[in-house]
Amino acid sequence: MGEIKLMKGNEALAEAMIREGCDAYFGYPITPQSEVLEYLSIDAHKRTGMVVLQSESEVSAINMVYGAAAAGKRVMTTSSSPGMSLMQEGISYIASAELPCVLANVMRGGPGLGTIQPSQGDYFQSVKGGGHGDYHMIVLAPSSVQEMVNYVGLGFELAEKYRTPVMLLADGAIGQMMEKVELPDQKPRKTVFPDWATTGKIAGKPRRYITSLNIKPEEMEKINHILQNKYAEITKNEVRYVTKNIEDAEYIFTGFGLGARICTKAMEIAREKGYKVGMIRPQTVWPFPTEIYNKTSKNLKGILCVEMNAGQMVEDVKLSVNGQCPVEFYGRTGGMLPSPDEIIEKFEECFIKGGK
């Protein structure tokens, strides 16, 4: 068993990065994730030799990630909502160039410069493609400090397996709160690099060349086909979710990240009141766990989706359920959090008190 510590989500994320043998971190501070860069600045370089660099902006951070990933290095950046918006162009380039990297968005209230309080308003941006063109990222939604740690390791594993950017979609609360966490053992940094990495021209071998520009549409369409085949493969293999109490459930509460944690509390209260409520929590929001919703909803009286936004994941839930049971939504926006009591109230209003 690994070392157990009490840590803030942001600090745990940074510690996991060091222990997973990350070669480089580029980032620009923004609340509520500034602790990541702060923590790495203390002694990450001394411990593993990894590069930790505060760039002059988020645009340069993501392009530094692009460069390091092209050289075959394990590389990460983190930001929060407005900063992540600035990175979208770079993410599209990285996805097109098929490079592995891990990004974390510790979301805050938007739109615009918004607030610094926790939010889940960037679901669409992360899951539906915030940058241009037909690409996807694998999007992992941590709901605890422990998952902040676990998903760094998993993120690199998936990113390298599929040569694709992976996003950790967290929020300000997960970043700021402290929980007990088991840390992985220190892994060595990589010494062998993949055969596509641009590590310098070797005499007698062809040049390696990484770009997202293909001026001929015939070529670009081929690249699109490669990407789409890869996304189909990921959708087949990498769906992750957890369920609770769904065996006898008449209703399901669902949400991701912190929203799901609050739902779990609401489910406990609902069970005490005698309502048969279960839970589905996607751990990957892309690829989305469509099948479990589709299978479960056949026997349900209703689903309540709770998010810290105006209703984003609920669209994917509805597509998955495909009309087999009613799907209702409750959300708070701008950095406000839904409380367990509000969820129960909404649930009773929709499904119990002569609801639909």
Added chain:
Amino acid sequence: MTEEAIFAGFGGQGVLSMGMMLAYAGMIENKEVCWMPSYGPEMRGGTANCTIIVSDKPVSSPIVSTYDSVVALNQPSLEKFESKVKPGGVIIIEKSTVPVLPTRTDITTYVVNGNEEALKLKNLKVLNMIILGAFLAARKTVSPENLVKALYKALPERHHKLIPLNEEAIRIGMNFIK
């Protein structure tokens, strides 16, 4: 056992570190813990609070609607959180900074003369440990011995010389609760 508490007061009174020490102590007792600070505009405006949950079971949500106990170290905090205490729950207030007492009769209120006692110890910074001592006596969330262990674990070594004073403060706080 699950204790869902909120500690609230002015910035500088040590409410955040008070919650953090309780979380460390809970961890020493192999309990599940969650500490969630306010970090937003309220913090920048001078008031601070943290939710702290200590439980035998995994903590479902760091966000709760009602609390088993509220510690209020200023009047606005009491006004904000009095209505959020579960019936049968507890409010602990500091005498000099909370002049107007809670009005609810379905909860227990403890008034702790924290600032005066801290002055007697010639260190106003131990106010939070006096209050935390009172909290432990009232709620028995963790043992005071493990709280002291938590201080040794969480504080950097250069501050360890102050721990005996903090132990004294915890003991004084506990004596307020009969």
